[in-house]
Amino acid sequence: MTAAALPVAELMDEELSTDLAAASLALARRYHAGATLWVLSPEWEPHAHHVAVEFVHPVIVGKRALPAFALTGADPIGEARLATRPGDVLLVVAAADDPRIREVVRRAPAWGAETIWIGFGERPEAGAANHVLWVDSSDPMVPATGRFVLMYHLLWELTHVCFEHPGLLQDAQEDCTDDVCITCSDEGRLGEVVMAPVEAYGPALVRTATGEEDVDVTVVGDVVPGDLVLVHAGAALTRLEEVAP
């Protein structure tokens, strides 16, 4: 709470700058492929609006206007589920223990969305989001000191630098072919149940990163909309348990 001078390294160290670079390139590649950016910040709603206006109405004349929306309703999970299409990006500004945001980033792979998580204090567990851009401070005032503003300003600036390198915007994932890429075929894919079976032993309608498909759920038993399952070869193998509150 003092106005003690912050060392430069404290605003952006080597590790954070590397994470930010990777997130910027990923966002540029997703935009290049037609993505929309969805932004959620349930506790600090103005940050969600600031990110959106940054991309939609750039401060530098001549930079592309890009699709970005703040999702600020009472039901972040439902809003994100409805908004997201495969290839989109979800950016969340939230603490690591926000239960709504934890659900959003957990479900994002089933919606086909890449995730960027900006926050401070205790970090989310490894792999919680595709990109974690973390302010290494537990000062509860961090969200009002400009640290997040700096983070998403730089995300916008670096994303536009990437657009100056069109040859590098081809996402490596687009190059993979059906038989060799484990993210596309061999392993279990995350799915979210959209509709339970209408008759005994019938298939459930399940949403995965590639769209909606009928999935055999006889192994996992009764499912209800919203359940997360691992899908392999047209069948649900496992139901993922609820995250502990």
Next chain:
Amino acid sequence: MTDFLYPFIDAHEEDVDALLVDLASSARAKAAESARLQESSLRELDAEIEACAAAMADRFARGGRLYTFGNGGSSTDAATLASLFSHPASGRPLPAWSLAADQAVVTALGNDVGFELIFSRQVIAHSRSVDVVVAMSTSGNSDDLVSALAEARRRGLLTIGFAGYDGGRMAELTAAGELDHCFTIRSQSIHRIQESQARVGHRLWVRTQDLIEQSRTTATTTPGGAR
């Protein structure tokens, strides 16, 4: 489509790595520039922050409310400042609102009386002379902010402006004695200006809280109007 420029996989990979190194280096340089500007701004504006915090603490002690506003990204920074005062993680909550928050009011005023009056008409509707307004801008020139500051000034409110570049019209108003406090961030970058404005706004909140706490322990008056 542009892959013919990068026909070899190895060259492709190397170029991605080089770009990532450049991006990370650029991020650190920009963050360092932001940090330097934040520190120099806090130093340059220290006396003004103290005077402004004292005036705000006095207004809050007399039951005043805070209204903040801005356009675009600055409107969100103004909302963050309002919520810092009204919902602080620690310290005493103080009554503060963002005047850009209600889309019904903003669009009604923009449509019916003109965009340059979206905030000044709200100042007329809401405010009492004991209240405080904070206008956040990077140019210091926005018509809707300048007109709201002028309206607030006519009504006896405490008027505070945040600007960048050379301060624009807000600096002119300050020089003419028509704006009580002005915090101008000396930069040509909208992003760096906004980052320093957040830091100065946070410092203003810290000092206002300190002064309210001090007055509570040294005098019989207590902050009123904060429910």
